[in-house]
Amino acid sequence: MSPSAHDASAELLEQVNQAIATRTPLRIHGGDSKAFLGRAVAGEPLDTRRHRGIVRYDPTELVVTVRAGTPLAELEQALAEQGQMLACEAPHLGAATVGGMLAAGLSGPRRPWVGAVRDFVLGTRLITGYGKHLHFGGEVMKNVAGYDLSRLLAGSFGCLGVITEVSLKVLPRPRARTTLRLAMNAGWALTKLAEWGQQPIPLSAACHDGEALYLRLEGGEGSLAAARQRLGGEPLDDGFWDDLRERRLAFFADPRPLWRLSLPNAVPSLALPGSQLIDWGGAQRWLKSDADAEVIRAIVGEVGGHASCHSAGVCDSPFQPLPAPLMRYHRQLKAQLDPQGIFNPGRMYAEF
Numbered sequence: 001m002s003p004s005a006h007d008a009s010a011e012l013l014e015q016v017n018q019a020i021a022t023r024t025p026l027r028i029h030g031g032d033s034k035a036f037l038g039r040a041v042a043g044e045p046l047d048t049r050r051h052r053g054i055v056r057y058d059p060t061e062l063v064v065t066v067r068a069g070t071p072l073a074e075l076e077q078a079l080a081e082q083g084q085m086l087a088c089e090a091p092h093l094g095a096a097t098v099g100g101m102l103a104a105g106l107s108g109p110r111r112p113w114v115g116a117v118r119d120f121v122l123g124t125r126l127i128t129g130y131g132k133h134l135h136f137g138g139e140v141m142k143n144v145a146g147y148d149l150s151r152l153l154a155g156s157f158g159c160l161g162v163i164t165e166v167s168l169k170v171l172p173r174p175r176a177r178t179t180l181r182l183a184m185n186a187g188w189a190l191t192k193l194a195e196w197g198q199q200p201i202p203l204s205a206a207c208h209d210g211e212a213l214y215l216r217l218e219g220g221e222g223s224l225a226a227a228r229q230r231l232g233g234e235p236l237d238d239g240f241w242d243d244l245r246e247r248r249l250a251f252f253a254d255p256r257p258l259w260r261l262s263l264p265n266a267v268p269s270l271a272l273p274g275s276q277l278i279d280w281g282g283a284q285r286w287l288k289s290d291a292d293a294e295v296i297r298a299i300v301g302e303v304g305g306h307a308s309c310h311s312a313g314v315c316d317s318p319f320q321p322l323p324a325p326l327m328r329y330h331r332q333l334k335a336q337l338d339p340q341g342i343f344n345p346g347r348m349y350a351e352f
């Protein structure tokens, strides 16, 4: 256990109980690295970072249990020392915490091949709006009791309670890795990716920046050599994927607002105002555009996708507005876990 490990759950529980008693909204934050995402919250800050440290880690079981305020970098370092990793490759965007990683539910370039943050969550502990500190799910991969509530917290943006602890499934790091750059236009890249998706190519990331297709291959030396020979292209430093995940590529420096488009597989290039970068083999596209939210959402909606704005203060509903029946479910769930609406009110939608 790291020397800075500290269990602050009693203090966090007390802060929540006081907020319930006085009906004071709380603004939950870890590293605040995703503060740009969602609507602004007016509330008393609840800082999770004093509640930190790895609680249990048994590399042979491929499971780690960690307090929510632990820096994501600290967890990744501990896993790397054992040759393991968080396969969802969540972005840091600064000083991300493990709780914020789960609450934001953002996943990195490997997502289409291995799964999202939510797919690696085995269990959680949560302080609810009733002032209870509850445990959901477990620490073994076969455990299913309460599993769904833990998964539901992925992308909940702190609106359902304070996540205090997370148990995550981890994976061995790949034996070998290589990155290739293939010059081609976006339309051709999407066609090739759809074709390769049906074949045993050891892809673990695929992105197109407007000029070239970038591929990451991971696995054994033999299968990588065979795939390299077949795909061609020039080798590139693997750091490209960290720069993509952390939004450090030149594309992200464009001063126009950043939009994240989530699309069904195999949607061809979209005619949208602004410039685009394709990730997740086509399922996630980044858009830099001054266009109105309604214009972007209308075009993306036609192909069955949705759009969220990743720049602060650009529109009143940075997350895709929900159809009425879904909004009703969200409100009912919120009412079940946070009846007084003290956790991050309005962060996701104005209605709760």
Ligand SMILES: Cc1cc2nc3c(=O)[nH]c(=O)nc-3n(C[C@H](O)[C@@H](O)[C@H](O)COP(=O)(O)OP(=O)(O)OC[C@H]3O[C@@H](n4cnc5c(N)ncnc54)[C@H](O)[C@@H]3O)c2cc1C
Pocket: 027, 028, 029, 030, 031, 032, 033, 034, 035, 048, 068, 069, 090, 091, 092, 093, 095, 096, 097, 098, 099, 100, 101, 102, 103, 104, 105, 106, 107, 108, 117, 156, 157, 158, 159, 161, 162, 163, 164, 244, 245, 246, 247, 260, 284, 344, 347
């Ligand atoms: C290029 C790129 C692409 C990305 N794409 C994606 C993507 O497609 N999909 C995706 O899911 N992510 C994506 N991300 C980002 C990310 O995954 C979040 O990583 C992160 O982990 C938040 O950590 P934090 O503690 O700094 O968050 P903070 O900003 O502190 O918190 C984020 C939210 O979680 C709440 N919160 C924090 N801690 C708790 C807690 N203990 N209990 C309850 N609520 C809490 C906060 O109130 C806030 O609403 C992307 C990042 C980059 C750079």
